Amino acid sequence: MASPARPTPRASYHHGDLQAALLSAAEALIAESGSAHITLRECARRAGVSPAAPAHHFGNLQGLLEAVAALGFEDLAQSMEAADAALPPAARLRAMGEAYVRFALRSPGRFRATFGEKIRPAESANERLRTAADQAFGLLRSEVARLPACARRPSRVLAQTLLLWSTVHGLATLLLDRRLDHLVSEQNEDSAFETLGRAVLDQLKSLCEEDAVAVGKPRKAPRLRRNSR
Amino acid sequence: MASPARPTPRASYHHGDLQAALLSAAEALIAESGSAHITLRECARRAGVSPAAPAHHFGNLQGLLEAVAALGFEDLAQSMEAADAALPPAARLRAMGEAYVRFALRSPGRFRATFGEKIRPAESANERLRTAADQAFGLLRSEVARLPACARRPSRVLAQTLLLWSTVHGLATLLLDRRLDHLVSEQNEDSAFETLGRAVLDQLKSLCEEDAVAVGKPRKAPRLRRNSR
DNA sequence: CTTTAATCCGAACAGCGTCAAGATTCTTCC
DNA sequence: GGAAGAATCTTGACGCTGTTCGGATTAAAG
Numbered sequence: 001m002a003s004p005a006r007p008t009p010r011a012s013y014h015h016g017d018l019q020a021a022l023l024s025a026a027e028a029l030i031a032e033s034g035s036a037h038i039t040l041r042e043c044a045r046r047a048g049v050s051p052a053a054p055a056h057h058f059g060n061l062q063g064l065l066e067a068v069a070a071l072g073f074e075d076l077a078q079s080m081e082a083a084d085a086a087l088p089p090a091a092r093l094r095a096m097g098e099a100y101v102r103f104a105l106r107s108p109g110r111f112r113a114t115f116g117e118k119i120r121p122a123e124s125a126n127e128r129l130r131t132a133a134d135q136a137f138g139l140l141r142s143e144v145a146r147l148p149a150c151a152r153r154p155s156r157v158l159a160q161t162l163l164l165w166s167t168v169h170g171l172a173t174l175l176l177d178r179r180l181d182h183l184v185s186e187q188n189e190d191s192a193f194e195t196l197g198r199a200v201l202d203q204l205k206s207l208c209e210e211d212a213v214a215v216g217k218p219r220k221a222p223r224l225r226r227n228s229r
Numbered sequence: 230m231a232s233p234a235r236p237t238p239r240a241s242y243h244h245g246d247l248q249a250a251l252l253s254a255a256e257a258l259i260a261e262s263g264s265a266h267i268t269l270r271e272c273a274r275r276a277g278v279s280p281a282a283p284a285h286h287f288g289n290l291q292g293l294l295e296a297v298a299a300l301g302f303e304d305l306a307q308s309m310e311a312a313d314a315a316l317p318p319a320a321r322l323r324a325m326g327e328a329y330v331r332f333a334l335r336s337p338g339r340f341r342a343t344f345g346e347k348i349r350p351a352e353s354a355n356e357r358l359r360t361a362a363d364q365a366f367g368l369l370r371s372e373v374a375r376l377p378a379c380a381r382r383p384s385r386v387l388a389q390t391l392l393l394w395s396t397v398h399g400l401a402t403l404l405l406d407r408r409l410d411h412l413v414s415e416q417n418e419d420s421a422f423e424t425l426g427r428a429v430l431d432q433l434k435s436l437c438e439e440d441a442v443a444v445g446k447p448r449k450a451p452r453l454r455r456n457s458r
Numbered sequence: 459c460t461t462t463a464a465t466c467c468g469a470a471c472a473g474c475g476t477c478a479a480g481a482t483t484c485t486t487c488c
Numbered sequence: 489g490g491a492a493g494a495a496t497c498t499t500g501a502c503g504c505t506g507t508t509c510g511g512a513t514t515a516a517a518g
Binding site: 034035112117120137162166167171173174177178179180181182 | 341397407410
């Protein structure tokens, strides 16, 4: 599993587009071995460059990861925005959720970097990352706000957004981490993903349409408390 | 951010319960700084032991992480199983989902280790990890199978299980990764978690009860394709 | 008490992220 | 065209990491 990774000698002293080369190397590495296995030196190696070269473009490994994550949020926002704006809110939300999961499967490295533990858009100094994250979230939230059920009860927008996001994000995460082998081992993988994805997203749609009937009826529930950060 | 971490000298040559000390050190470290920042040497340091000592108990860092993950799956299964068995399936599923999220908030280190990228129960040599993961999943699945809607259409059990799991897992993940600050910044954090948690789990319950009406009506949807592992 | 097995240590190795100083090349301005 | 300055990349070094090895120490078994 060690990486020989030919140093890829290049013609000129300057690389030409090291920035892009490092970004795609990082993405590929994460897609191959998970975002924990990524190594700044290996990215440099694949770009055919010395271990210290990336520092001039991204500062450090965290900077490189945040750059990939910024790309991820922008890609995600763009993918979701591409959903037909003429659709009614529920149908468009379904399409956006599908775009979310599809993005994760299409660009696993980018998705993992974007939602990895090391990325904290709110606390990052990378402004591009912060705004891209805000934009992606804002898209979802504003579309939820257009749901008839939420238009009637604006106080429900946040909770409804959270619910949708949780389902879609959970599905994408579990798919990517291959935690569903129990569920799909019997069938062809592709058709299983298709079946499950459609079922989930149909549920997601109907759920949005029904939410108006499921409010109220308070229940006693002990408080959720977190122990440490 | 460097760790002084007094070497904690101990009286006797043998530690006494190094295994447990390493496990809790690992859990604490992950809870503090995320599962990427964890270091085998730092765990040994906190246990007051040389860097090579853990090898005798867990083989390597991966072994230690898998041991924590096994504890996590067992804890998770036990927490879910504690939901009142006399409840009707939908209500019990709601309680199990709540237990899932509560477990994540109660033991963030354990949860992160359990569902971290480095843990692949299906491919692990740690049998305890595999069986614990199977048990936790089996609990959820068998409860879903008891839903009247699923009892009438057994073919829907898998998809419904996946949907529930996705929602709960996504919520737990997003909460733990603090990706919800946009949603809860205006309110007190605890009450926000309570509100959101209740809303989500109520939805989850009603969703289970309605699933019988939302089947059928096939839709055209392009296939989900994954690019690389 | 002696043997055996279980633990733990100390030292070492390669690989990692990062930094400082120097080499090389592109750009700009005269 | 040519020189000054900025941008880019390399080299070498530092401390930290995971892991392995042989040896020291202790507990358990016979």
